[in-house]
Amino acid sequence: MKLNLKRLLLAPALAGALVLTACGDSGIDSADAENGATVTIETNNGEMEVPTDPQRVVALDNKSFEMLRDWGITPVALPKTLLPNTGFDEWREDDSILDVGTHREPKLELVSEAEPDLIIGGSRFTEFTGELSKIAPVVDVSALDDSEGGYIQGLKDQALALGQIFEKEAEAEEIVAELEVATEAAQDATNGESVFLAVVAGGKIDNGAGRIGRLLEGVNLKDVFAGDAGDVHGDSGLAPETIAQANPDWMIVLDRDSATAVPGEEAPQPAAAVIDAQEAFANTTFATKDQIIYLDGDFYKREGIESYTEAFQQIADAFEAANQSAQ
Structure with missing residues (x-):
């Protein structure tokens, strides 16, 4: 319970x-x-x-x-x-x-x-x-x-x-302040756009809302699937065509394989390569406008305040760049 x-x-x-x-x-x-x-x-x-x-x-x-x-x-x-x-x-x-x-x-x-x-x-x-x-x-x-x-x-x-x-109060307050600055920047840069929260594992793309849906707490974005399609640890059967049909404006990607790779063993296929290989994505908004954000390769293992600060800053930078290009 x-x-x-x-x-x-x-x-x-x-x-x-x-x-x-x-x-x-x-x-x-x-x-x-x-x-x-x-x-x-x-x-x-x-x-x-x-x-x-x-x-x-x-x-x-x-x-x-x-x-x-x-x-x-x-x-x-x-x-x-x-x-x-x-x-x-x-x-x-x-x-x-x-x-x-x-x-x-x-x-x-x-x-x-x-x-x-x-x-x-x-x-x-x-x-x-x-x-x-x-x-x-x-x-x-x-x-x-x-x-x-x-x-x-x-x-x-x-x-x-x-x-x-x-006894690191000042240092902790600085860490919190950095997160708040990055969150505010991401909030200001986003404006209700749709997003697919993806997790790539085992060469497959699945719904990552169960793992990175927390990012939506700090931004003004709408999850195109609202967390209903699939889970973070298994193959939910979410086909690339389903993602393409939803046609989100953006994709934010967690590369689970990158984080769980064993040093010295053959590296898994990078998330970017898996996504680039999907023919179904050819005409989607996120693909044609290159509006894909790849989180830090260790995000799956990090999960702490520092990784979220970096992620929010990534989002802010990507959306600001996209907004400037559109002007």
């Missing part, structure tokens, strides 16, 4: 409302927080005390990886399979960072072996929160589709919450 999750907006103006206390009866002993302090935040599992500036962190939520890296925080364990292909070689090749496997076959014994002060859970590892909580405090502030205010707001809340925990 799906939990009714309450979110707390951790805006900068409310930062002072977060309560710093000494470790007490919260279930966190003094070893969990080197400075002896905790911060009380609202998580997807309710309000909890979390040690500030934890020294040994297990990061399971892929949405947190880029923030931790950029803040100079190296996890003691994480699911290395979920690391984006670009920008994380140092973590991937560091044998001192334990690989806890995937959410399908997690190696919880390695999480315990890492002796964490804090576990950043949620996202793909949500169902293991109970077991993980027996090892160390688990904070789940991962953005959800039913986050209060929507997924994009959930990304902001997550960044601000992690900023409080790791």
Whole structure:
């Protein structure tokens, strides 16, 4: 049964409302927080005390990886399979960072072996929160589709919450501000045009609304299928001719194969090649006007606030360029 999750907006103006206390009866002993302090935040599992500036962190939520890296925080364990292909070689090749496997076959014994002060859970590892909580405090502030205010707001809340925990409030506020600037730019550049949200996997084009439909929260675009045709992980039978008949003005593409490609193995066919090969698209608006936006190749694994900031800026730039050409 799906939990009714309450979110707390951790805006900068409310930062002072977060309560710093000494470790007490919260279930966190003094070893969990080197400075002896905790911060009380609202998580997807309710309000909890979390040690500030934890020294040994297990990061399971892929949405947190880029923030931790950029803040100079190296996890003691994480699911290395979920690391984006670009920008994380140092973590991937560091044998001192334990690989806890995937959410399908997690190696919880390695999480315990890492002796964490804090576990950043949620996202793909949500169902293991109970077991993980027996090892160390688990904070789940991962953005959800039913986050209060929507997924994009959930990304902001997550960044601000992690900023409080790791004493990186200013950096978190800057990350949020960058997302807001990009979202505003995308909102201003779009004007109700129709769009097909595509996912390319296994050489097939399918409806990607289940994975990237969240982008519509920050733009003025209309999903040509309104999320009704197919799903993100399987072949829904959505034929290229069906897409062509809908004739969307734009296409935004998630290349799942690019993100899941295994280094050293034969690279899958790029999404652009799959789309270019479709004869059915020859006379569509998005093809004839070259109005196709390809998201970052690692988007499927990233999913965090940084990837959405980039995506909104991509959308803004593409639509501004198209608007200028039309003048």
